[in-house]
Amino acid sequence: MAVIAGNWKMHMAPEEACTFFGAFEIDEMMANNEILIFPPAISLLAAYKCEDRDPRVQLGIQNVHWEDRGAFTGEISAVMAASVGASYALVGHSERRQLFGETDEQVALKVAAALRHGLIPVICVGETLEEREAGRVNEVILSQLDLALTSIPDPEARFLIAYEPVWAIGTGKTATPMDAAGAHGTLRNRLEQAIGATTAARTEILYGGSVQPSNATEILAAQDVDGVLIGGASLNPQSFGEITRAAG
Numbered sequence: 111m112a113v114i115a116g117n118w119k120m121h122m123a124p125e126e127a128c129t130f131f132g133a134f135e136i137d138e139m140m141a142n143n144e145i146l147i148f149p150p151a152i153s154l155l156a157a158y159k160c161e162d163r164d165p166r167v168q169l170g171i172q173n174v175h176w177e178d179r180g181a182f183t184g185e186i187s188a189v190m191a192a193s194v195g196a197s198y199a200l201v202g203h204s205e206r207r208q209l210f211g212e213t214d215e216q217v218a219l220k221v222a223a224a225l226r227h228g229l230i231p232v233i234c235v236g237e238t239l240e241e242r243e244a245g246r247v248n249e250v251i252l253s254q255l256d257l258a259l260t261s262i263p264d265p266e267a268r269f270l271i272a273y274e275p276v277w278a279i280g281t282g283k284t285a286t287p288m289d290a291a292g293a294h295g296t297l298r299n300r301l302e303q304a305i306g307a308t309t310a311a312r313t314e315i316l317y318g319g320s321v322q323p324s325n326a327t328e329i330l331a332a333q334d335v336d337g338v339l340i341g342g343a344s345l346n347p348q349s350f351g352e353i354t355r356a357a358g
């Protein structure tokens with residue numbers, strides 16, 4: 111049992127989303143997993159209503175604003191996302207942080223907004239290559255996590271963490287299973303200190319960064335890796351299916 115999540119980023123217009131679901135079937139080997147797709151916001155409703163989508167494929171939004179409504183041109187709130195079928199919200203993806211200047215403080219507000227409207231936040235953390243080379247992996251991912259956790263007052267609230275080293279995203283370079291296990295262990299220890307052993311044991315920590323059918327099995331087998339967050343390979347129903355099958 112693993113969480114297999116696809117982040118479509120800025121791909122898949124509404125019609126393409128439904129075509130994907132027509133070609134993605136859940137067989138017995140995949141059925142134990144929790145399967146999530148994060149379409150672009152404009153395709154969420156089409157994905158939700160698409161008759162070809164197996165209802166076991168759950169949906170999420172890639173980003174939310176922290177306010178529920180207001181003069182925020184171009185933004186989408188958690189309450190809006192929930193009303194068109196989202197059950198999850200990606201928060202703090204590195205592309206949001208790097209390309210759109212999203213800060214740890216904003217990430218924390220977004221986590222709170224997601225929880226307020228019943229969306230399960232998937233909190234993304236990860237270091238850049240420069241930070242890794244400077245030996246700062248733990249410092250960076252823990253400070254990202256710590257601020258996000260300030261928005262989780264209730265230890266019963268469900269949330270997920272995605273460890274996505276920035277240098278591994280879309281580059282074809284994957285963290286080794288040992289690198290992933292190390293970072294995931296660090297994050298889980300911090301969860302244990304901050305929220306307690308039960309929450310730490312229950313919270314799924316996903317790995318993301320160039321996950322492909324060819325490397326999914328070894329990544330998913332690494333210690334403390336409870337699932338994967340897939341970009342490029344989630345756009346193709348066959349490769350997404352193969353990865354889901356690899357999780358057993």
Ligand code: 13P
Nearest residue numbers: 117279280319320341342
């Ligand atoms: P890739 O799988 O394309 O490297 O993207 C990973 C990612 O950013 C998922 O959120």
